[in-house]
Amino acid sequence: MLTAILVMALGAVVLGAALGYAAVRFRVQGDPLVEKIDAVLPQTQCGQCGFPGCKPYAQAIAKGEADINQCPPGGEEGIRKLADLLGREVKPLSAEHGVEKPKAVAFIDEQICIGCTLCIQACPVDAIVGAAKQMHTVIAAQCTGCELCVPPCPVNCISMQPIVETVETWKWKYPIIEIKPAPARIS
Amino acid sequence: MRQLFDFNGGVKPDYHKDASVQRPIAVSPAPAFLVIPLHQSIGGTPRPLVAPGDHVLKGQRIGAADGNLSAAVHASTSGTVSAVEMRRMPHPSGLSALCVVIETDGKDEWGERQPFDYRNRPREETRDYLRDAGIVGLGGAVFPSHLKLAPGKQGSLDTLVINGAECEPFITCDDLLMRERAAGIVRGIRIMRELLAAHRVLIGIEDNKPQAIAAMQAAVSGSGESDMEIVAIPTRYPAGGAKQLIRVLTGIEVPHGKRSTDYGVQCFNVGTAYAIHEAIDLGQPLISRIVTVAGNVAAPRNYEVLLGTPMRAVMALAEPLPDTDRIIMGGPMMGVPMPGDEVPVVKATNCILAGSRKLFPPPPPEMPCIRCGECAKACPADLQPFELYWFARAKIFGKAQEYHLFDCIECGCCAYVCPSRIPLVDYYRFAKSEIWAREAEKEAADKAREHYEFRQQREEREKQEKAARLAAKTAAGREKAAVALASVTSAESATAAPAASPEEDAKKALIAAALARARAQQAQPANTTGLTPEQEAEIAAIEARRAAMREEIRKQARPHLPPDN
């Protein structure tokens, strides 16, 4: 009887130790749900959702503290993806958080820039380069279009430029059944 | 007779090739203005080397390859650069890209031309030379040839396949090139063969081109090349697809996304071979190509056209019929519609096909897919096109990829046979570009996340450092004050000798604590010494990111021009 209990206890201890070791050794870094939500968010880091970035918003969604329709850059598509991920209803973008806009990048008018570095401090993704009293410029490829650099500029030299379609980024359109072929365009 | 292999599927449309092979290749005259797009090959956009007002000679480099995955562009004739600006591209989008506009001077004055002694130069140099000569695949894919001219890991290549199949209806430019310039093609093949250290060469030509086969045969035997074999292959579209031709000649199937050199084969178009011959033996970069003008024209023919010539000018030579309502670049199976007739002939232009409602009647209305399987029978990539169609149409892109959407070569066989008249390939093009766009977006988001997290880390670290500095400063200040105070009090203590007040004791303790903290922090400076390997790796990664950032800034420095319309 006693031996049986001892064996059981020993087994429990060994198993517990193994489990404990495994938990430490193979611990999942971070919260997978937050990661998954964050992966769906557009990473514009604009704060329009009411949180200081996409990750905090993801955490809030995961905790149930925020709704899924607060991210304007993600737009309808983003809400749909979140709804899919979380098994929730798709709902329209909440108007108080903003509206979906075409993608744009910030552009600094280098003639006007006074080199105050305020925009550098505002940019969440280090997309602006420059030094004090030097002209600043935006690395367009790195700019997420969050617009956070626009208000701090004391001389209003930052504007948002819509991203234009190029031959390389052009997309074939969804085929639609043509009712009437377009007229000839031969000059 | 060599044993040939077969590929599944394929179709036999009407070939319409006879009309344009009746007369020899003619030279299309230089127009008043050449519009030479800088971006004419797969890969990056070449940098413009000229500015408005510059005088250029024929063959002068006007765009330098952007990195190695790109090829240079050249002035097709002599003249004056009148602009470097956005012009409409020969692309279905109708969008514009940077072009060098040259006002030709009619003198057609060559710059310096020097044969390249590739035998006595390292292969690497020859490849760079070909890149700077702007040589790209002329079969239509315009992939920079120098990138394909490196032998695989084993240092040699089993089979060099030369593509003279030309399976697209209407197009005959390779046929005529082989008939008229076989010797030059064979020279070019010889050069490629040496660069690739290829054991054997197989030249595949569809058996509906007996004259081209005869001419090539004569050229091969005349050149004394051994192990170069002309193989007549059965005529069936798309036998001229690189993968299909390799399969027919060698039995090897090169999967999508794999380099064919890893399978011991490499495939080049006959036009590319000829261009390489011109570049190496004559020192002439790629400034012209043979273009078939066919379709709804009175006098279909092949022309040697300077790159940058407006399509309108070339078409006029073949007398388009009045009911012409569209221009197609390429053949009727895979060609793309042009946004207008002023767009220039580029390296990819193997054919200018004039269309009309009579020649290519608009398809009858699309019916639902009845899953008849005709498309699957016709698909040379062994796909199930109707499944791809279903997923593409429903925008279930993940599934489409699982069913190998990207193995589709867009040959159009499926749409050709579909009894329901579904524009199947349009759905695949749509799905592919949508998937590409999403991947690019995803990549950008990942990068943004990385930058954001990096910045967060940095801010955190800066905050800590600041706090530390601040603490150290206050600690130092208080210590000084304490010392001063101590001297005063000790002087005073001689007279008054009051015991240290409890208040002062507390202050001292505080100072001591701050001092200890500051020392501890000094002993462990934030990020210079005593780093773990992980931290070092992290720093290296950060440095790499910085380098990438610098690179991006450099790219940004390029002109940022709006489109013209």
Next chain:
Amino acid sequence: MTNSPYLLKPASVQSIMLRVLAALLPGIAAYVWFFGAAILVQIALATVAALAAEALILKLRDKPVMLFLTDGSALVTAWLIALSLPPLVPWWLTVLAVAIAIIVAKHLYGGLGQNPFNPAMVAFALMIVAYPQLMSHWPLPGAATFTQQWQMIFHALAPETLDALTSATPLDALRTALHTQGTTASVASVLAGNGNIGQFAGRGWEWVAGGYLLGGLWMLQQRIITWHLPAAFLATLFALSGAASLADGAHHAGPLFHLFGGGAMLAAFFIITDPVSAATTPKGKLIFAAGIALITWIIRSFGAYPDGIAFGVLLMNIAVPLIDMYTQPAVFGHKKEDMPHE
């Protein structure tokens, strides 16, 4: 602006459907020759019913009526129903069957190209479940005049007369006899007492089946169908019935009887080849057709219904998505491993 390919093969759904109808003609001719013109009446009824139902539902669904009405798919469904039902069933049964096929089995599932079940077989199965009595009114060759047949279709003759003029199909008769007489009966004894037996299968029926076979071979030559479905179906049925009759000849009919005695030929070339509801990959087609043959043979040999083809088709229809997914052919340059699987 349309995109490439600009060249299109002159093929259309309509031309496929019309050729399928044409391929049915030899079988129909034999049918009329042996069993009278009643079948033509039924085909006409079914045609009218199908067109009316299709037009109605297209209108309701707000689809281009003329475009879909002329595609011929409704006609094929209608003719197959008429040819599957006994030719002497009352007119309303044919109309009902066709209406169910077009409205329920085809359009409620999304219309042309979307229906997971073979519409003709859905209708047939429902009819045989709902009206088993009427569904056994098969004509005896040469027994009734056209007038009598006409009366049967439109006025519902008195049951006595009916019984005199109709019979079960040889397949059905055999099965019933074997079931009711127990171990004493044998295939030979049952068939010997049945005046309905021809050279090697049912009298007349073997010729009708031959007509379908002829039409089917023509469709193969026309490349409207591939060999996979009919070959796998017929071969499996042949193998199963052959093995069974070899093992127990007294209680199992031979392969020829199975292939030519019932609707096997019609099924092999015209019913299971309905592309919309059949498997599409080459291997999948073989599995699909073999499965139908297996179910058919089991129902014919041991089940309660005279013929099992309809149930076989419907059951295998359910399995089609799975079959297709697991039998994706290897893509050019890819080995078998990276096929899509769930």
